[in-house]
Amino acid sequence: MKKLILTTAAAALVAGMAFAASHGNVVRMGTEGAYPPYNFINDAGEVDGFERELGDELCKRADLTCEWVTNEWDSIIPNLVSGNYDTIIAGMSITAERDEVIDFTQNYTQPDPSAYMAMSMDVDLKGGVIAAQTNTIQAGFISANGMTLVEYATPEETVAAVKSGEADAVLADRSFLAPIADGDADLMLLEKQELIGGGVGMGIRESDGELKEKFNAAIQSMKDDGTLNALIAKWEVGEQF
Amino acid sequence: MFEYCVDPSVLEGLRWASCYLTTGKHFLFYWSFLTVLTLLAVTAPAALAFGFGGAMLARGPLPLSWLGKTYIMAVRGVPDIAFFLFFVIALDQGIEYLRHVVVCPGWEDPIRQGNDFIVCSDAKTPNNSAPQLYHDVYGFFLAVFTYAIVFGAFAANVLFGAMQAVPRAQIETAEAFGMSPRQAFWRITVPQMWVFALPGLSNLWMVLIKATPLLFLLGIEDIVYWARELGGTKQAKFTDYPHGDWRLWYFLFLLVFYLAFTKLSEAILNRVMARLTHGQGTLGGAV
Numbered sequence: 367m368k369k370l371i372l373t374t375a376a377a378a379l380v381a382g383m384a385f386a387a388s389h390g391n392v393v394r395m396g397t398e399g400a401y402p403p404y405n406f407i408n409d410a411g412e413v414d415g416f417e418r419e420l421g422d423e424l425c426k427r428a429d430l431t432c433e434w435v436t437n438e439w440d441s442i443i444p445n446l447v448s449g450n451y452d453t454i455i456a457g458m459s460i461t462a463e464r465d466e467v468i469d470f471t472q473n474y475t476q477p478d479p480s481a482y483m484a485m486s487m488d489v490d491l492k493g494g495v496i497a498a499q500t501n502t503i504q505a506g507f508i509s510a511n512g513m514t515l516v517e518y519a520t521p522e523e524t525v526a527a528v529k530s531g532e533a534d535a536v537l538a539d540r541s542f543l544a545p546i547a548d549g550d551a552d553l554m555l556l557e558k559q560e561l562i563g564g565g566v567g568m569g570i571r572e573s574d575g576e577l578k579e580k581f582n583a584a585i586q587s588m589k590d591d592g593t594l595n596a597l598i599a600k601w602e603v604g605e606q607f
Numbered sequence: 608m609f610e611y612c613v614d615p616s617v618l619e620g621l622r623w624a625s626c627y628l629t630t631g632k633h634f635l636f637y638w639s640f641l642t643v644l645t646l647l648a649v650t651a652p653a654a655l656a657f658g659f660g661g662a663m664l665a666r667g668p669l670p671l672s673w674l675g676k677t678y679i680m681a682v683r684g685v686p687d688i689a690f691f692l693f694f695v696i697a698l699d700q701g702i703e704y705l706r707h708v709v710v711c712p713g714w715e716d717p718i719r720q721g722n723d724f725i726v727c728s729d730a731k732t733p734n735n736s737a738p739q740l741y742h743d744v745y746g747f748f749l750a751v752f753t754y755a756i757v758f759g760a761f762a763a764n765v766l767f768g769a770m771q772a773v774p775r776a777q778i779e780t781a782e783a784f785g786m787s788p789r790q791a792f793w794r795i796t797v798p799q800m801w802v803f804a805l806p807g808l809s810n811l812w813m814v815l816i817k818a819t820p821l822l823f824l825l826g827i828e829d830i831v832y833w834a835r836e837l838g839g840t841k842q843a844k845f846t847d848y849p850h851g852d853w854r855l856w857y858f859l860f861l862l863v864f865y866l867a868f869t870k871l872s873e874a875i876l877n878r879v880m881a882r883l884t885h886g887q888g889t890l891g892g893a894v
Contacts, residue, residue, distance in 0.1 A: 391728055392736040400836065402845045407836060409846055410631035433739060437826055441692065447722045448696050449703070449731065450826070467722050522839040526852055549842045549849070573720040 392431045393577065395421050396451035399436040401521050401542060403601040404457035404566070407436070416601035417455045420474060423593065427584040440500060440519060443467055446569060452577060453570055457539065459503045459563030469572045471581045473565030474594060478604035480504050480563075482556040483543045484528060484535035491558070494534030497524040503563040504537040528553065541603045615847045627848045636833035640864070643819045643829055646747070650754040651812065657759025662766035675763065682760035690757055691824045695749055699732070706730040743827070750825045758815055765807035769800040802883045802891070809876045816868060834861050 397405045399413055408414035413434045425432035435451050446454050446468060459477075460470045480503070482491065492513060498505040500517040508515040516533050518524045525546055527533040536543070540559065547553045570578045588594040595606040611618065612626035627633070664675025682690070704718060707730035714727050728734070733741040773796050781791035822829040838854030884891035 394735060400839075402842070406845055407632060409848065411635040412631070414845075431736075433735075435739070435742070435826075436828070438823060441824065444692075444696060445826070448700060448724050449726070450699070452735070520835070520839075522835070525840065526854075529852070545842045545844050546840065550840075550851075571723045571725075573723045573725055 392433050393425065393453065394433050394435050394451035395425075396435050396437050396442060396446060396454050397456040398439045398442065400439070401457050403541060403545065403603055404539075405455070416597060416603050417457065419601075420588075420594070420597055421455050423588065423597075424581055424584040427587055428580040430580065438519070443569070447571060449571075452574065453568050453581070455568050457542075457566055458569055460565060460567045461503055461506075461563060463506075464569070467572075468569045469574070469578055470567035470569055471578055472585055473567045474585050474588075475566040475598060475603050476605040476607065477561060477563055477565045478539045478541055479559040479561050480507070480537055481540040481543050481559050482535045482537055483525070483547055483553055484556060485531075485552055485554075487554060487556065489534045489556070491535060491556075495532070497527040497533035497536040498538065499524055502538075504539075504560075507560060507562045508537060525553075539604075541601075544602070623848075630848070632833075632837060635828070636830070636837055639828055639830045639833050642747070642827065643822070646751060646754070646819060646822065647816060649751050650758070650815065653751060653755035654758035654762055654811075654815070655808075657755050658762025658766050661759060661763025662770060665763065665767050666770060675767075679760050679763045679767070682757055683764065687757060687818070687821065688824070691753060691821050694756075695753055695825055698749060698752065700724055703730055703732050706732060746826050750822055750827055753825070754815070754818070758811055761811050762808060765804050765811065766800065768807070769804035770796055772803040773799045799887070802880070802887060802889065805876070805880055805883060809872075812872060812876070813869060816865065816872070830861060830864070834858055 397413055397417060399405055399407045401415075403416050405413060405415040405417045412418075413436065418434070421432060421434075437445050437451070439456070442454055442456060442458075443464070445451065454468070458464070460473055464470070482489075482496070495514045495516050496508050497516050497518060498508055499521050500519055505515060505517055516527065518527060521538065521542060524533070524536045524538060525543075528536045529552065535556065537560070540555070543555060547555050568581055570581070585594070588597075589607050598604065598606050609626060609629070611622060612629075615623060615626050618626060661675050661678050664671050665679060666672065667675065703724075703726045707714065707718065707726035710730045711727035716725065718725060733745050777795050777799065778791050781795045782788075786794065819829055820831040823832045834857035835854060838852065838857035840852045841849050843849040880891070
C-alpha cells in the first residue's frame with residue numbers, strides 16, 4: 367500500500383513536470399472581484415468589469431495567455447509577492463507606500479477623485495464617523511486628517527455601514543460610489559471631493575521587470591490609439607487621457 | 608438556464624426567482640456547500656490522526672514527549688487567524704522551495720529578492736499554466752493540512768487527557784495477564800479512552816464546522832463568501848438581477864444550514880456515545 371501511494375505521488379510529480387515543460391507560461395491576474403465598475407463577479411460567476419476588459423486586451427497586445435484569479439483584498443499584496451499570481455489588477459491606486467513593496471505599471475486611469483457618500487447632504491465630516499475599506503488610500507487619508515475612521519474588509523460593507531447608521535459617510539473612489547448613489551434614493555454624494563492617489567495601475571513583483579515592461583508597452587499602445595479612453599468612457603471610471 | 612431567462616427584467620415572481628436562483632453564480636454557491644462538506648469529511652479524520660499522534664508522542668519517552676507537548680502548546684496558543692494567514696503562505700513557499708531545489712539545480716538567482724519569493728517556473732506549485740482546477744485542488748489540500756494541524760493540536764490535548772483518564776487498575780490487570788505495554792495500550796487504553804474523549808472531540812467537531820469560513824483566507828471560495836457576494840447590493844448596470852442588500856436572507860439560509868448540520872451531528876454523536884459507553888463501568892454504561 368505504502369509503495370502504491372509513493373509510486374502514485376511520484377507519477378503525479380513527474381506528470382506535473384512534463385505538463386509544465388510542454389506549456390508556455392501563463393500570467394495569472396489577481397483581482398478582488400468586489401469593486402464595480404473596476405472588477406466584479408457577473409451573473410455567470412466570472413470576473414467582469416473595466417479591468418477584465420482592459421486586462422484581456424492588454425494580454426492580447428502583449429501576446430500573453432492570462433488567467434483570472436480572485437483574492438481577498440487584505441492579502442492581495444502578500445499573495446503577489448509570494449508568487450500565487452503575477453499581477454494585481456484590482457483598482458489599486460499607485461501610492462509611495464505600496465510602491466516600496468511592489469512595482470506598478472504606468473497608470474491606466476486618471477487619478478479618480480474620492481467622494482463622500484452619505485444619507486444627507488449636511489453630514490459633519492470632521493466630527494462624524496467615516497467608513498472606508500481596509501488598506502485603501504481612503505482609509506489612510508481619513509486617519510491622516512484626524513477624522514474618525516471605521517474600516518471594513520469589503521467595499522460592500524462600507525456602504526452598508528452608512529445605510530445602517532454605523533458610519534455617517536463613506537469615502538471611496540467616485541466611480542465606485544456614483545452608480546450606488548444613482549440607484550438608491552437614500553444615498554447621495556457630497557460635493558466635497560478629495561484628490562488622493564496617483565491613478566490606478568497594475569501591481570507587479572519588483573523582481574518581475576520584464577512583465578512590467580510588457581504591460582507598460584501594452585498600456586501605452588492602448589493610450590495612443592484611444593481604446594483605453596473608450597473603455598474608460600464605457601465603464602465610467604473617471605476622466606479620460 | 609431556462610429559455611425564458613433571456614431578459615429577466617420583464618419577468619416577475621416565481622419565474623424571476625427560478626432564473627435568479629439558477630445563474631452561474633448561484634451554482635458556484637451551491638457547489639461551495641459541497642466544498643465545505645468535503646473539507647469537513649477529509650479534515651476530521653486527518654485532524655484526529657494528528658491528534659492521536661500528538662497524544663501518543665506526549666505520552667512517550669522524554670525527547671518525544673517534549674515534541675508532542677510543544678506541538679500541542681504552540682499551536683493551541685497561536686490565534687487561528689494568524690495561523691491561517693501566515694502558516695499557509697509559509698507552507699506553500701516551503702513546498703515550492705523543496706521542489707525548486709530538486710527541479711532546478713542550476714538556478715543561481717536568490718530565492719528571496721527583497722519582498723519577493725522567486726522559484727524557477729517549473730517549481731511553481733501548481734504550475735502557472737496548470738488549469739485553475741489544479742490550483743483549487745492544491746489550495747484545498749493546503750487548507751485540509753492547515754486545519755488538521757490546528758485542530759489536531761486540540762484533539763491531541765483531548766486524547767491525551769482521555770488516555771490518562773483510563774483507570775490505572777485496568778492497565779495493571781492487563782500487565783498481570785502478561786500483556787506487553789504496547790498490547791495493553793492498544794487493547795485496553797485505546798478502546799476505553801474514547802468514551803472520555805468524545806465530549807471534547809464533539810466540541811471540536813462543532814467548532815470545526817463553524818470554522819470553515821476561514822477558508823476564504825486561504826483563497827477558497829466557501830459558502831460564506833458566496834452568501835456575502837450574492838447578497839450584496841447589485842446595481843442594474845452590472846447585473847441582470849438588480850436587488851438591494853439581501854445579505855440578511857442569504858445569511859439566514861446559512862444559519863438554517865448550520866443549525867441543521869449541527870442537529871444532525873449531535874444525533875450521530877449521541878449514537879456513537881451510546882455505543883461506546885455500552886457495557887462500561889460508568890454511569891453512562893449502566894443505562
